[in-house]
Amino acid sequence: MNYGRLMLDVAGLTLTDDEKEQLQRDHVGGLILFSRNYESRAQLSDLIADIRLSNPRIVIAVDQEGGRVQRFRSEFVKLPAMLSLCHSHAKNPQIAKKQAVEMGWLMASQITQMDIDISFAPVLDIHWAHSKVIGDRSFGKTHGQVSELSACFVEGMNQAGMRSTGKHFPGHGWVAEDSHLEIARDEREFTEIEKDDLQPFKALIKAGLDGIMPAHVIYEKVDPNPAGFSPFWLQQVLRKQLQFEGVIFSDDLNMSGASIDETQGVGQYAARAIHAINAGCDTVLVCNNPQGATQVLDYLDNTQVAKSNKLKAMRHSGYSFDQDRFEHAQSIAQQLIA
Secondary structure, three states: OOOOOOOOOOOOOOOOHHHHHHHHOOOOEEEEEEEHHOOOOOHHHHHHHHHHHHOOOOOOEEOOEEOOOOOOOOOOOOOOOOHHHHHHHHHHHHHHHHHHHHHHHHHHHHHHOOOOOOOOEEEEEOOOOOOOHHHHHOOOOHHHHHHHHHHHHHHHHOOOOOOOOEEEOOOOOOOOOOOOOOEEEEEEEEOHHHOOOHHHHHHHOHHHHHHHEEOOOOOOOOOOHHHHOOHHOOOOHHHOOOOOOOOOEEEEEOOHHOOOOOOOOOOOHHHHEEEEHHHHHOEEEEOOOOHHHHOOOOOHHHHOOOOOOOHHHHHHOOOOOHHHHHHHHHHHHHHHHH
């Protein structure tokens, strides 16, 4: 089964008639949910049922990492920031690894229970201590900590029927700028990036990582394009050197860090989508911009851009909810937050 290349979003707690119609368009492959789409578990269940009715094969996603990035809060367990696992690791690595498994399971079990396929996790960026946007979202201050703890987190995700997506390739932790709001640049040489930031991606790919999301960061001594628009990063390094065979998701093409030389004459967001797909992205995200998403769909409808067969692998596989494990994992979450 081949999937359309676009992942979009919707405006509110219920679908409008226009959104239902748009979800049925041939090049819609996925949908990402935000806090504005959530009021209660009952409301969310109804919304997801309507989405599935409009597009039965769609992949539904959310950012439910924990800490600052948790879209669903009321009626969901409060998840710790992942850097809390790094602090635990400093005291007892074996306990921290078990905690990471349980946090991955806890996050994923609540999401797949709602018939949502993926949370875009884990964050594989190193905590270099000066990033505005990564910070305590990271699993560690060294590539070894990030690799070890995120692998355990993915193990827990998989136990709950969820596929994993590592972000933000090849590493967003060094730059100070927030690529949501600014043009982000990393001034380091490739050898420096490879020595540290690439290592968690390399380790998790070997362990079976299912998806990867590149950073909207320009690694200016390596390539003039942001990584998500760079054939060097996505095809030469990710596909050939690291032998990654899973799904490559663009980060949101509405972000400031996704600015490119848009000279194709097809409109700003269609141009960004073309660049990302040509660079190697299987699925492109356009969020918080309905007109931009429509522009991309109109472009895809009128061109010969091939669909992708990779996204289907990200559908959740389902599992039996374990109440005893849930209560145990909830207790661990509370300890890590404290």
